[in-house]
Structures are given as structure tokens and as C-alpha cells.
Amino acid sequence: MLDRASRALFHFLAQSTVLKKAASRYGMRRPGSFARRFIAGETVEEAIEAVRALEARHLRHTLDLLGESVTSLDRAAVATRQYLDLLNAVVDAGIERNISLKLTQLGLDVDTATAVDNLRKILERAEPAGFFVRVDMEGSAHTEATIDIFETLWQHGSRQIGIVLQSALRRSELDLQRVNALGARVRLVKGAYREPGAIAYQQKAEVDAAYARMLKVLLTDGRYPAIATHDPAMIDLAREWARDHQVAADRFEFQMLYGVRRDLQASLVAAGYQVRVYVPFGREWFPYFMRRLGERPANLMFVLRAVVGERPHPGSRL
Ligand SMILES: Cc1cc2nc3c(=O)[nH]c(=O)nc-3n(C[C@H](O)[C@H](O)[C@H](O)COP(=O)(O)OP(=O)(O)OC[C@H]3O[C@@H](n4cnc5c(N)ncnc54)[C@H](O)[C@@H]3O)c2cc1C
Numbered sequence: 255m256l257d258r259a260s261r262a263l264f265h266f267l268a269q270s271t272v273l274k275k276a277a278s279r280y281g282m283r284r285p286g287s288f289a290r291r292f293i294a295g296e297t298v299e300e301a302i303e304a305v306r307a308l309e310a311r312h313l314r315h316t317l318d319l320l321g322e323s324v325t326s327l328d329r330a331a332v333a334t335r336q337y338l339d340l341l342n343a344v345v346d347a348g349i350e351r352n353i354s355l356k357l358t359q360l361g362l363d364v365d366t367a368t369a370v371d372n373l374r375k376i377l378e379r380a381e382p383a384g385f386f387v388r389v390d391m392e393g394s395a396h397t398e399a400t401i402d403i404f405e406t407l408w409q410h411g412s413r414q415i416g417i418v419l420q421s422a423l424r425r426s427e428l429d430l431q432r433v434n435a436l437g438a439r440v441r442l443v444k445g446a447y448r449e450p451g452a453i454a455y456q457q458k459a460e461v462d463a464a465y466a467r468m469l470k471v472l473l474t475d476g477r478y479p480a481i482a483t484h485d486p487a488m489i490d491l492a493r494e495w496a497r498d499h500q501v502a503a504d505r506f507e508f509q510m511l512y513g514v515r516r517d518l519q520a521s522l523v524a525a526g527y528q529v530r531v532y533v534p535f536g537r538e539w540f541p542y543f544m545r546r547l548g549e550r551p552a553n554l555m556f557v558l559r560a561v562v563g564e565r566p567h568p569g570s571r572l
Contacts, residue, residue, distance in 0.1 A: 261448050264548030274540045281543070288557040292513040292546050293320070294535040298343045301535035304512070305349050312523045313531050314507070316388055317344065318354040320536035327368055330361030334372040336536075341379050351385040354532060357400055358392055370403055377407070381414050391418035393447040394454065401429060408436050416480070420445030421465035422454045430468055434475050441480035441509060442468055446545045466491055473501050480530065482509035484518060493527075503527050511546070 267273055281289030282296055294304035305315045319340055324330050337355060344351055360372035373389075380387050389404055391397065397420075404417045417433055419426045422445030433440055444461050445454070455461045465488055472479035473495050481492045489508065496506065507528040510519050522529045534542055547553050 261548040264544045265448050268541050268544035289543050293539045294533045296537050302347045308531050313529050315531050315533045316352045316354045318534045320534050320542055321359045321538040322356045323358045327364055333359045337376050354388040354390050356390045386414050388416045391420055394449050421468055422461045437477050439478050441482045443482045470495055479506050480509045484510055484515040
């Protein structure tokens, strides 16, 4: 109940332009600013620096240039160019070649064909350079289109792409069969979006139960699945299931978000598991940040402490 209410509240606040303006101005200003706990920085250089720090702790990464739901083809073209620049920067930096992206950032809400074209442009450069490209899953209005586009690209020969399925959606277990039939890589998540009861489980216990069922199918039949969660119960289940079904630790990976449960990330690495951290960066961090707050209201205390801890400059009006 609280879970739903808090998501709804933060979803509502995420629409506030005043809050967005204030947060954008102060959230990333200094090394200790509140949004930096969850966002690696606003520039590619900062993101690469964050990745190097993760690599030093034997963590893998996937880089995500923040920005979603663009409303013009010009913005989609800009995002595409930024992703192409990101590919170059990653190659130059010599770090692992792994990115995540959202189709609405490439124009899906404006024109599907253009979004697909933009994705193709990115893949044309990414695939020969050995990148793995994960297509994130967005709200349910985009589920069918995202899977369709993914399937089409797969059928046209793209093999270094992966998709995300959300256990919160009632349809996802069928989608899992569809994606497993392709032999494609799945990142399994619970789902970050507020969805209606007709299409999504509303109780945490139901979402968790679906996650557990999908996790087992993926570990047994999936291709190098990513178990993306911070939930210790799901992580323990994955470890037990893998052990009992002789799924070696190099046949799947755990994934977590930048700044979330860093203790758990480290203990899994120490136990011999592969852990990949989702590293978001860029100027458009507000909606992502608000989703993280909505998932765990305790994060709000962390943010408030950081805000209070920041001494305002004379004349500042936050
Ligand atoms: C690598 C990765 C990629 C993702 N990609 C997508 C995607 O493409 N599409 C999508 O819809 N969702 C995505 N998500 C988000 C996901 O759907 C969930 O919203 C998010 O992971 C929280 O769910 P949980 O599985 O951690 O479990 P929950 O049941 O929400 O939380 C379990 C425990 O994890 C900890 N925790 C969870 N969230 C936080 C937080 N924000 N801050 C601090 N602690 C926290 C708490 O201890 C909590 O008790 C992604 C998540 C990860 C880890």
C-alpha cells in the first residue's frame, strides 16, 4: 500500500517543473550534492570516471545516457548523436563496451520508424565495435512496440542486443517465452512504472512471486540472463536455484543500480558472482532520480540530509 502511495506521490512530483528546475540546479552541483548518490555525473567524462571506480571494485557496468520521452524528432536526433559520441568515448577510454538506452529517447513517442532508424544507426556503430546494447523497458504503453522492434532487429541479424522484462506486468511471463524462443538475453526487473491493475500486479507479493517464477525459467532456459534486483530474497533464490540446477556462476549475472546496495554488490563479487552496475549519467536525470526516490522513501532522508548539509551560496534561493 505504502509502496503504491509513495510511487504515486513521486510520480506526481516528477511532473513538477518548479521542482525539476530547483533540483536540476542544485542536485549535481558539487561532489556531495544529493543526486550524485544515484547519478554518475552530467558528462561522459564523469561517467567514465565512475566506471573506472567500479572496475577497481571488480564490478561491471552498463552506461545509460539519461533522457526519455522526447517530444520532437530533433531531440531524438540529438540523443542519437550523443549515443554515437558515447560509443567513441567508451572505446577511447578502453572500458568495457556495454550501454543501455530507451526507445522513447530515440523518438518512439513521435515516430516509430524514426526511432528504429536511430537505433539502427547506433547498432551499426556499436555492434562491429563489440558493444552489448540493452534496450531498457519503459511504461506499459511502450511494451508491445519495444518487444516488436527488438524482435525485428533480432530477426535481421542483431545479436548483441538484449531486452528487459518487468515481472509486475501480467503479460511478461508470455513475453519471456517469446524472447527465450529467440535465444535473446533478458534483464529481469520488477518494474519501475506505475501501472493499472488490469495489466499489472498491484501487490508486492504478487510482483515478487512472478519475479521468482521468471527467474527460475531464465536461469534454466534463458541465455545469460541478468537478475536485476536489490531484493535479498530474490538474490538468495537465484543463488539457490542456480546451485541446485548446476547453473554455473558465469552463465548469468546480477545487476544493480548505481548507488543502491553497494554493500550487496561487493558481497556478491566477493562470493564469486558477476555483478553489473547500471550507471546513469547526463543532464536529464530528474525523472530517473524521482523513480528511485519513489521506490524507497528512506532515500528521501538521505537527500534531505545532503540538502541541509550543503551550505547555500549567498543569494541562493532553493
Ligand atoms: C540494473 C537495473 C536495470 C533496471 N532497468 C529497468 C528497466 O529497464 N525498466 C524498468 O521498469 N525498471 C528497471 N529497473 C528498476 C526495477 O524495475 C525496480 O524498480 C528497482 O530495481 C527496485 O526493485 P527491486 O527489484 O530492487 O526490489 P524492491 O522490492 O523494490 O526492493 C527490495 C529492496 O531493495 C532495496 N532498494 C530497492 N530500490 C532501492 C532504491 N531506489 N534505493 C535504495 N534501496 C533500494 C531496498 O532495500 C528494498 O527493500 C532496473 C533495475 C536495475 C537494478
